[in-house]
Amino acid sequence: MTNGWCDIANTDVVLVMGGNPAENHPVGFRFVMEAKRKRKAKLICVDPRFNRTAAVSDTYVPLRAGTDIAFLGGLIHYAISNDLCHMDYVRVHTNASFLLREDFHFSEGHFSGWDAEKKAYDKTSWQYELDGAGYAKVDETLENPRCVYRAMKDHYSRYTPEKVAEICGCTADEFKKAAAVICSTGRAGRVGTILYALGWTHHSHSVQLIHTAAMLQLLLGNIGLPGGGVNAQRGHANIQGSTDMGAWNMLPGYLRLPRAQWQTFDSYLKATTPKPLRPNAMNYWGNTPKFATSLLKAYYGAAAKKENDFGYAWLPKLGETENQSWGFFFDRMHRKEMHGFISFGMNPVANGPNTEKMLEALANLDWLVVVENFETETAAFWNAKQLGEKFYPRYVDAKSIQTEVILLPAACFAEKDGSFVNSSRWLQWKRAAVPPPGLAKPDHEIIARIFMAVRALYEKEGGAGKEPLMTMQWNYEQPLMPSLEEVAREVNGKDAATGQQVPGFAALKDDGSTSCGNWVYSGSWTEAGNLMARRGQEDPTGLGLFPNYAWSWPANRRILYNRASNDADGKPWDPTHATIRWNGTKWTGDTPDYKADAEPHQYGAFIMLPEGVAKFFTSDLAEGPFPEHYEPMESPVKNALHPNASANPVAPVMKSSADSMGTPDKFPYVAITYRLTEHFHYWTKHVASGSELQSNFFVELPEGLAKEKGIKGGDVVRVSSARGSVEGPALVTPRMQPLKVAGKTVYHVGIPIHWGYVGRVRGPLVNNLTPSVFDPNSGTPEYKGFLVNVEKV
């Protein structure tokens, strides 16, 4: 979230799209209802299903799954063509005025640089025109046809309301009605927010989709303001924190993982530290060397010295363009290229696309360790044929699966302390309340015991790569059970000379005199103590920032980009509703996303970006600088804008023996998978309450489709895709509206997740149906908008 949960109450218009917060984030949704009640805010829900968010919305617009970019692109066109943009904001805070290279263009679904043979882009043309000093050239008048604004205007001129209706399946009137409300926030004094979740990320073009949303919010001047922003509603208690702590391609704090071509620390820093593209860009990522050096000091302690590149060589290096994300490594596992696997509180059999492929992949391992609260489908994968009944006809018996499995009982949230980061980026500290049941152990003890045991083996026997393993600092008071408070202090960072906690990331150095486990968390546990455990009730701005409650990254800032809530001179766009104010000598209010005492004209408002301003146009993403509507990889229709480039040209599609793609002649219906409010993911099927509220797996079917197929509510239906099938009773409802798309009726089939072959209540795993198709930027699978068939059993 750019803003936060409490901040939603400050808005005038809420666009919920690609999410269903009333069901999946009910407590966060209270702020939507508060905005509706107290500010007369309008709630617009755009979704294939009339869900519980739609039930309390002011306007509901149905749309076909996977066509969100068309809808948002339509909104961009609507705002520009109806002169509803907040142009003062656009001029000051965005790259609208930047000039593009002459060789940048777009035609027939492809941007310039497309190599049809390699199926890849050369991004050279996706750049600004630079002056002699390496800065981007600009045209403040926005008259130059090669400026970003004009290019964007041209790009989206194709997205007329009629075109949107043709692609999305709503009517042009429905679209215009919603657009008028959404775009009413394109002026000072009125603000709108966008709430989204996995309905936007589960696509083969998900990052571009969110880019479109950001562009719309920038055009309407809604980024950085209270009640504005683009707000991801994350689905797990610490999914934000685990992201902050790194993944296959990231070190903690969004520092990039080294690649083989960067052999020295210097070359790494040179490649990953951006250079400013405008003279007034603060370019905060220019501090990357300080953050990276401090991280290496936290990792390798005294062994990290300037002479040895602070131990940079010990970190593993990715290949030059290697992708080790989920889809790719499970594909490798399926090809028997992996031997061991450790799953800490995750259930890949249930979570990953194409369940049967997941099962086959795990069966190709030598060993598997699962650390869990409950026995999961992953832990019991070797028994899937028996437990999963008819759904895995090709799968093998337990006897022929040679994977050795060790299942370790772990403590749950109430049995260990530490901090979670919520969607608002608040770090909240919790305390252990009870000991774990039976012999179960807290995860940090488990990980520490394994780590120490592996090191003991290397100590005794030697072996490959001993040095990187032994130098990783593990100097906790109790190495077998590190106290999480001690770890939290390490994460915050220390000054080596004084031994004191650093007050924040501004104090980090690139000379090895500071250590910090994650620079974005620096400031969370200072000499003042554990700020994550704060319970202060003060709200001096009255905007629900609560600066003394818990601690928010970065630097306890509650609203990101808040400098943009002011105009060029530092005056709030809405004086009644200002997050930060310039009082002539410093900024007051929220922690400014700016230098605290820098006068308003000194820097651009978007201090993290090399441009200093927000980007409509970006070369960061794989499929192009402007988002373009692409159909899902499995779609009932061809792309109405460019039928020959129908789906995302650069999205990875796995092609193992277990992967196959369906066509609309055999699989005519569009399927979406989703959560219900009664359950949490694949956990609450183990919990009595969730089991009571929704005991049964079911399939939501539109009335029209049910009638065609002679299906009544409660009849058992089989839903099948090119990958597999699920069976359950049909819930026949008018809430799943048929959509008219390009003259043809398109039905959606709604499939709630939550069940599996282990649990108090059981049912099929819906990922039996989903394809191994991924977004090229984020690696998320396409769970919304794939093709299925439905038949009565």
Place this chain on the structure above:
Amino acid sequence: MNLQVNRRQFLQAGAAVTATAFGFRLEAATAAARELKIARTNQVPSVCPYCAVGCSVVIHTSGERVRNARPTVVHIEGDADSPINRGTLCSKGISLKEFVVNDRRLTKPRYRAPGASEWTDISWDQAIEKIARRIKDTRDKGFVEKDAQGRTVNRLDTLGMIGGCTDTNEINYLLGKFRFGLGILPYENQARL
């Protein structure tokens, strides 16, 4: 920064939701009623482990000072001090007790031998020893110190690791050290899905 919420504060906070809204004292309106089941509990502040709204909860436990007994959770309720949830919770959160105190919870390490159709019990020491051995064998075979071009890469891609989305930052940080110590590249969390 007082983490310890005592019972009176908690009860007051609970009542405050209405009392401050209407300036109306509930106590005046009460009559002899059933005994309050959380009247004598110990209270520990925590955070809901489900979605990322980040609701604060108060875990009511009993049995801390009882000899020869393990403390157990008797009730979990929203924390009125949290600006996010102000004491409220959703249907999953309000039944967190059912999650913690649950006969389906795993209570001992289990082992499934290659080709076996059943779990068998295994001690922690044996389990850790086995895991360490498997990791070492896999790593010894799969660790790449230098790639084909002779560049130092110190990497391991035959061993994968996932998790962390419901573990604390601190545990995620330790998982990171574990991973980078071993050189593991296939490393993912729920955020990808």
Place this chain on the structure above:
Amino acid sequence: MKFIERFSFAERASHWISALCFLYAAFTGLALWSPRLFWLSGVFGGGETVRAWHPWAGLFFAIALGVMFRRWAKEMQLDEEDQVWLSKSALYAQNIEEGIPESGRFNAGQKMMFWLQSASAFFLLLSGVVIWFPEVAPRSLRLIAVLVHPASAAVSLVGIIVHFYMSTMAVPGSMGAMVRGKVSEGWARSHHGKWYREVTGR
């Protein structure tokens, strides 16, 4: 003194079984009739026992009454003389014998009592079953039943008070008839002259 058999063993048995059941049902029914009479439930086993046994007592009452009904229904048909008797019932009440036709085995008053009790038992049974299973019976039926049951019970109880008075105090010897089954010839002649003649042939 000579005696005539008035009630067979079967008749007496069914009467007294039904009477006992009735009494239990009546007193426990009164306990449920009003919270002020709820103390009665203490006498009859406590509230829950009363709730549990009352319907069974009612059911057995109805069965026993059913036995009597089968046995007596024919005899209880009202004839023309009964009409005359009824029209003179005020005289009967004042113990004036002149002008009242002689009764058969049962006089018209007793016949009326029989039909009254049979009818109210019928309604008590039907409504009682509905009330017995509140979670099964449809609400519309329950709404009728909760009115019909106490109303029939009230009618029945008023009748039984009269019956009790008549059989114990007002007509001495009646109790003996129902207990031992026999009445003296004089008693028979005095109260059921026609029956006396039929039985004795005098």
Place this chain on the structure above:
Amino acid sequence: MPATTVAKLIDTSLCIGCKACEVACQEWNEQEFTLGVFNNTYQTLPDLAPNFWNLIKFNEQVEDGANSWLMAKYQCMHCADPGCLKACPAPGAIVQLPNGIVDFRQENCIGCGYCITGCPFDVPRLSPTTKKVYKCSLCSDRVGAGMTPACIRTCPTNCLTFGSRTDLVELAAQRTEELKADGFQDAGVYDGPGVGGTNVLYVLKHASAPEKYGLPKDPRIPWTVSLWKGPLKWVANAAFLGTAVGALLHYLKFGPKETHDDEVH
């Protein structure tokens, strides 16, 4: 109603059907969780149950081609003139506390089920195992300790509010005005005037059609129950006494019927 009367306001325009109140009720009252049966709806159970006192009714409708999904929580209404109490024969089994809460005391309940019939809202449920009747107690134990009832405490959207009835009546009126200003001309308050007012108040967008929410149109204590517990009781009491006294007087005046033993024919 006295100033100490407590009440619950259900603003259905703010209900998102999250079912937190259902589970809070289950959890606080330590009800056994059972499995539901699929019924072509999102509703947890078709109806209230002895171990399920608080049910959100999900009402799917299509009007003028537009979907609507009206959700309304259903539970004991805590009537000022409770039909259950009127029908109950067991002293102390159903009590009305000075704060207006109508509470069932299972230790005094005999399980006759009259309250089920007496209730205009069809709320109490008889447990087949314990043979006692159960329903929402408005968490009288929590309220007694100065806490809000479990369902209200947990409700995330402020759909549920707890407080003095006087204040909530005011709040309900204010919400009605706000909804009217938002274009819901039919908005209004539902508070069962037919039962002397309820201590559970609803704000409805469609107040003239409460049945759209699964609420009874014009709740009253059933006339048969009123007749039974009112006139019938007194008429019958009079009849019992009258008959008994009449018999006594009759005996005193006329004495027993004579048996003429000496007459020999």
